Amino acid sequence: MAVPPVCSPPASFNPLIWSRSEFNLVKDPLAMSQEPCLRRRVLVPFTRILTNKAIEANEGKPLPLYQKALCGLTAGAIGASVGSPADLALIRMQADATLPAAQRRNYKNAFHALYRILADEGVLALWKGAGPTIVRAMGLNMGMLASYDQSVEFFKDNLGFGEAATVLGASMVSGFFASACSLPFDYVKTQIQKMQPDAEGKFPHSGSLDCAMKTLKAGGPLKFYTGFPVYCVRIAPHVMMTWIFLNQIQKVEKSYGL
Numbered sequence: 682m683a684v685p686p687v688c689s690p691p692a693s694f695n696p697l698i699w700s701r702s703e704f705n706l707v708k709d710p711l712a713m714s715q716e717p718c719l720r721r722r723v724l725v726p727f728t729r730i731l732t733n734k735a736i737e738a739n740e741g742k743p744l745p746l747y748q749k750a751l752c753g754l755t756a757g758a759i760g761a762s763v764g765s766p767a768d769l770a771l772i773r774m775q776a777d778a779t780l781p782a783a784q785r786r787n788y789k790n791a792f793h794a795l796y797r798i799l800a801d802e803g804v805l806a807l808w809k810g811a812g813p814t815i816v817r818a819m820g821l822n823m824g825m826l827a828s829y830d831q832s833v834e835f836f837k838d839n840l841g842f843g844e845a846a847t848v849l850g851a852s853m854v855s856g857f858f859a860s861a862c863s864l865p866f867d868y869v870k871t872q873i874q875k876m877q878p879d880a881e882g883k884f885p886h887s888g889s890l891d892c893a894m895k896t897l898k899a900g901g902p903l904k905f906y907t908g909f910p911v912y913c914v915r916i917a918p919h920v921m922m923t924w925i926f927l928n929q930i931q932k933v934e935k936s937y938g939l
Contacts, residue, residue, distance in 0.1 A: 749827040757822030761815040766807035768814055769874055770794040776875040784877060813870035813889045817863050824862030825920055829855035852924040856917030864912050865905035869893050 744752070761768075770791045777785050788794040798806050832851035836842040842850060869892050876884050886892035896904050 746827055746831055749830050750823045753822035753824075753826040754819045757818035757820070758815050760822075761818035762811065765811040765814045766795060766798075767791065769798065769807060769809060769811075772810075772871060772874040773798070780877070810870055810874040810889075813866055813873055816889075817866035817870050820866050821859050821863035821916075825855050825859035828858035829924060848925060848928050849921075852921040853917070855924060856920035857913065859920045860909070860913040860916040863916070864909055867912070868905050868907065869896070872896070 770788075773786065773794055774788050774791065777788060786794075786797060788797060795807070802809075829851050832854040833847055836847040836850050869889050872892050873886060873889055876886060878884050886895065893905075900907075
């Protein structure tokens with residue numbers, strides 16, 4: 682028996698926990714635009730734009746996992762390209778205190794660090810290590826966004842969790858996968874950005890791939906996960922709180938008809 686179209690989402694509609702099967706009953710374009718894998722993209726504007734375009738090309742149908750992952754990867758690449766200079770300044774400032782006094786750059790603040798990098802090393806130096814920075818952001822976005830969408834569907838459809846338990850459980854899964862997918866690239870990125878030339882002026886790594894291969898040869902695959910518990914404690918709570926607060930913000934928006 683065909684389900685008649687509706688003019689708007691039902692009163693119980695919550696874009697964070699609605700299942701695919703329930704969502705497929707709604708034919709109104711406004712409701713379709715609030716499909717779970719789209720509404721949460723307010724977190725990352727680039728991803729929201731990409732997923733909207735993707736779902737339009739998919740004739741309004743929910744995106745499969747691989748398309749969610751591709752949108753996350755692309756958005757991560759764009760965002761990291763813009764933010765790479767600031768990330769480089771952060772890494773340089775953090776590493777400066779660990780260097781011998783003669784090798785310290787003595788940055789006063791982030792703006793001074795960016796100015797010194799620009800003046801001493803040139804414009805392109807602001808994107809030193811941008812390759813691994815971009816790849817790391819792609820991995821983090823993919824792990825964070827795609828795993829959250831799939832977890833929401835699993836907890837709601839398969840386990841019958843309520844809203845609070847669904848959001849909390851999916852946030853925890855998202856935090857873990859964001860950490861697991863990004864740490865290897867973060868490890869390489871950090872090694873590249875903070876390396877110093879030796880007495881002969883040679884750097885220990887010629888690039889990201891060289892760093893990755895030397896790391897793999899020296900310690901095996903698990904070397905890339907050095908410090909994973911600490912890294913997870915750093916990343917996972919941030920990811921969890923992002924999703925939890927986003928859920929509350931969306932409730933407020935809904936109460937005002939936004």
